[in-house]
Amino acid sequence: MADSELRLEQMVARLRERGHRITAQRRAILEVLARSVGHPSAEQVFRIVSTEFPKTSLATVYKTVTALKEAGEVLELEFSQDSNRYDGNQPYPHPHVLCVTCHQIVDLDLTKLGDMADEVTGQTGFRILTHRLDFYGLCPKCQE
Amino acid sequence: MADSELRLEQMVARLRERGHRITAQRRAILEVLARSVGHPSAEQVFRIVSTEFPKTSLATVYKTVTALKEAGEVLELEFSQDSNRYDGNQPYPHPHVLCVTCHQIVDLDLTKLGDMADEVTGQTGFRILTHRLDFYGLCPKCQE
DNA sequence: CTTCATGCAAAACATTTGCAGCTGG
DNA sequence: CCAGCTGCAAATGTTTTGCATGAAG
DSSP, X not given: OHHHHHHHXXXXXXXXXXXXXXXXXXXXXXXXXXXXXXXXXXHXXXXXXXXXXXXXXXXXXXXHHHHXXXXXXXXXXXXXXXXXEEESSSOSXXXXXXXXXXXXXXXXXXXXXXXXXXXXXXHHOOEEEEEEEEEEXXXXXXXX | OHHHHHHHHHHXXXXXXXXXXXXXXXXXXXXXXXXXXXXXXXXXXXXXXXXXXXXXXXXXXXXXXHHHHHXXXXXXXOOSSSOOEEESSSOSOOXXXXXXXXXXXXXXXXXXXXXXXXXXXXXXXXXXXXXXXEEEEEOTGGGO
């Protein structure tokens, strides 16, 4: 996983240049997010980090995630019922598919998305900053 | 607003056929959602309905919204920090622009969206049930 | 050393649930 | 009538905050 190691070092560098300190468990949190397998929730990050640092608290995970959000180094997918999910591997907006049964999240690479922002600006006068495109459905396994 | 009256009667009919009763305050809730000016939150619906029925509770709004969701008669836009917003006027998924400053929500009509679901199925094998496409930005007024 | 990070517990939210009494059909 | 609706209050679950202690740089 050389990719996620590179990504980890990018995240560390960005936090440092913003005046943040890198502690051992903070680095562990970043590691999980840099990998972002399955787009983990804060709780899931917490559980993984806990195996290595048993005294870590959920609050620390949230505080680190907040710092990363401010640095633009993690993408947060908000949900109101379920908890939020995080992607530190691709921290810019990109489309996802979510399985409504097993809650897995898969990245997408859609071609037709490019000029939509321009279409929106032309239609509304909004200056578009970001966006969110999620599809909801049944993954191959959960279709039976 | 003959449109929203028609919409209101549709919602009433759908709830009735699903075995729900129509009380006075429930009808008032439906009225606000049928109009859906500004895509109100549960709290906002509650406040509007409260002027006519001062003893209404927020729980009743949520229970009615839940019934409507199950009937597919309201679209729920989920947020984790801010509260959810509801559209009873167009209860099927459609794109929105959200102003990050004044929190207004505007409907969009994008042409290029059609065949995206097919592209997703081809790419992942998911059976797509619904989707969500939201743009975030600054509305003309909030750009100064 | 000084400032920031940590971990705990408590607070802050939006939303849901339990329940006794009310009411639509 | 009686199943479903109401309003209240309490519970839930996620995220945030306050604060004393500890460690990074």
